[in-house]
Amino acid sequence: MNYNWNWGIFWEQSPYGHGSGTYIDMLLHGLYWTLATSFSATVIALFLGVLIGTMRTMPNRWLRRLTNGYIEVFRNIPLLVQFFLWFFVVPELLPENSGTWLKTLPSAPFLTAVVCLGFFHSIRVAVMLSSGINSLSVGQKMAGYALGFTLPQTYRYVLLPMAFRVMLPPLGSECLNIIKNSAVALTIGLLELTASARAMSEFSFQIFEAFTAATIIYLFVNVTVLMLMRQLEKRVAVPGFIAGKSDANRNH
């Protein structure tokens, strides 16, 4: 193969405008934006997802239909098209003043990416939460009622705390999905990790070094998130239930 490897490239000066940055600085800067975007999007996805997911399990039939419609809309449009909708279409549909204000914001790509990913992943959180609630035995809800709880109280003190624990493992892999999908934000001009690696390959012509570095960073982030989630699962486990099963066995 006729390719000139140069692994020293990462410590060479990059022409990219961060003062005196090397290429590795450029990639780490990209990683910062990837993490910032993913984290903010996760917060939105959790908030919306819990809201929608709870509504989906309510006895009201119309609420259920409304949430199912919401889920189908966000599930059946490709993420890239959703990015374009949020970035190009939504500012035009707003009243003129706020539309122009949005378009001229310097951080528009970042904010758009956060909102878009937040909505896109909220449907998966919603599905996880509602199946988490449905996986609890009916007795739990009855017990709540029997103790004199109202419906909101039953959710707040009985159903949701258990459902959150049921949904923790799939939520961990959803966090990884958000990190992965944040790369699509490069299409609207967010300089996250993949975009930085792409820019590095264009400036330095060391294509494979740049992509190898980005791949390793993604793998490292993945492993870290998985380990953190496992720690969290252990900490919140209820003995005798689901993740707490092993603890219960140890006590015997």
Added chain:
Amino acid sequence: MFGNFDFDVIQRSWVYLFTTGMAFTLKLTVLAMAGGILLGTLLAVMRLSSIRMIPAAAATYVNVIRAIPLVLVIFWFYFLVPYIGAWIIGSDQPIKVGAFMSSLITFTMFEAAYYCEIMRAGIQSIPRGQISAGLALGMTNSQTMINIILPQAFRNMLPVLLTQSIILFQDVSLVYVLSITDFVGAASKVAQRDGRMVEMYIFVAVVYFLMSFGLSLLVRRREKNTTVTS
């Protein structure tokens, strides 16, 4: 709200959008699905193999591909394929690979990792006794796998495989990053030429929604009919 919108742009360009853009998207989806399921099944069999090193190699490939973003995988293969081609035919220079071929290889390799996990679950859902039965009938290992296990695994997993293919259909839009004229690429070219982003992207979203939603309804209906009754 839609007062100053010009939906004529769609009427003027829909033939181009569908014959060039959607044709590319559908062709790539179907071929990558076929290739991905074949390669994915092979990877699944490798992951369950008892020969040393083979399961580890397959698992590493699947886990790495599943851990990095599709956009990065697209870039990887876009630049890597010409070099691999040159290495295979022993040429000094990276060979030229067309946009379609390059994206087909990318999506086949990428989706194979996801189809692999589905097929692996399918194979593991078949009772172990069936392998013993096949061997007892004098079949070889590969005959048992091909004639007995895989057809059942495939049938059990058909709804999941099809759902994954709808995701593939949506993922194909990401070839946009290579400036390829798929459905989204075609629409964005027209949108930029005519300055009609809003109308075009809403149209693209509606078309994708109708197609994906329609397909997922079909899958849900098929799901009831294909389940093997035991």
